[in-house]
Amino acid sequence: MxxxxxxxxxxxxxxxxxxxxxxxxxxxxxxxxxxxxxxxxxxxxxxxxxxxxxxxxxxxxxxxxxxxxxxxxxxxxxxxxxxxxxxxxxxxxxxxxxxxxIVVRHKEVSEESKKRKEALLAQYANVTDEEEAGEEEPTLYKNTNLEEVLNRQKQKRSQAREDAQKKKEMDKMQREKDKLTKQDRKEKEKKRTQKGERKR
The missing domain is CATH 1.10.150 (DNA polymerase; domain 1)
Known part of the structure; x- marks a missing residue:
């Protein structure tokens, strides 16, 4: 080895x-x-x-x-x-x-302290029993989270649809305006060229 x-x-x-x-x-x-x-x-x-x-x-x-x-x-x-x-x-x-x-010494508990402890425990046990008896049956609540989420999504979609429609209308109006402006320019250009030809 x-x-x-x-x-x-x-x-x-x-x-x-x-x-x-x-x-x-x-x-x-x-x-x-x-x-x-x-x-x-x-x-x-x-x-x-x-x-x-x-x-x-x-x-x-x-x-x-x-x-x-x-x-x-x-x-x-x-x-x-x-x-x-x-x-x-x-x-x-x-x-x-x-x-x-090293020895751990156990604390000696007297009979009197044991009785006090038991009395306290019994007192709190009675209080909790009374509290439980006094409570009403809980009512069942309807979970509305799904509905709220769906409603919010629906509102967002409708808002987006409205915004898209407004933009579409604005774009249409802008195109018409641009078309008219372009047409006006063409007419002015046409008149100018006609004046230029007359002068010659």
Whole structure:
């Protein structure tokens, strides 16, 4: 089973710094090394996998030391993360225990206050019964919304019809007026041309 990821930010920053010191591409190899550390079960398996990765650009003596440093740092970060998580769990558990110890005290109600409460409830129950008995049967009302809407639409249509008729009459009168004006102009033009021909 894969090991839980420790505080990845802390370990990753350390690993990136270490890879930069070794002049290794940290974006490629950093993610690869982190994956190996998370996937492998034992430290020996991790060391073998890391040696396989780092042997491409480091000599044999350096590879072994660097692998041990990486594994040691991984273990330290993981133990710090586990301790932090355990302390958080303990804090939550103690908080829950404290909350469980808090007991809600029930208010003791005396017989006298119970009787007063019952008397008030009975009094209001009687009042509402009397009010209900005194009410008359509601009358049924006719819903006139539809009729009102239809009447308004009818009025709008008739108003629009009247407006259209008035406009039609106005347009007709305007056309006749324009026709007469045009005819007058033609006659004047005709008279003018006749006068012009006579003068010649």
């Amino acid at each position: 894969a090991a839980p990821v420790p505080d990845a930010g802390e370990f990753e920053s350390w690993l990136n710094d270490r890879l930069d010191c070794l002049e290794v591409d940290r974006e490629v190899y950093g993610a690869y090394i982190l994956g190996v550390l998370q996937e492998e079960e034992t430290d020996a398996e991790k060391e073998d996998a890391l040696q396989g990765i780092l042997s491409a650009f480091l000599d044999e003596e350096t590879v072994e030391d660097v692998c041990k440093q990486i594994i040691k740092q991984w273990a330290e970060c993981r133990s710090r993360a586990t301790a932090k998580r355990d302390s958080e769990v303990e804090a939550i558990a103690s908080m829950m225990e404290k909350q469980a110890q």
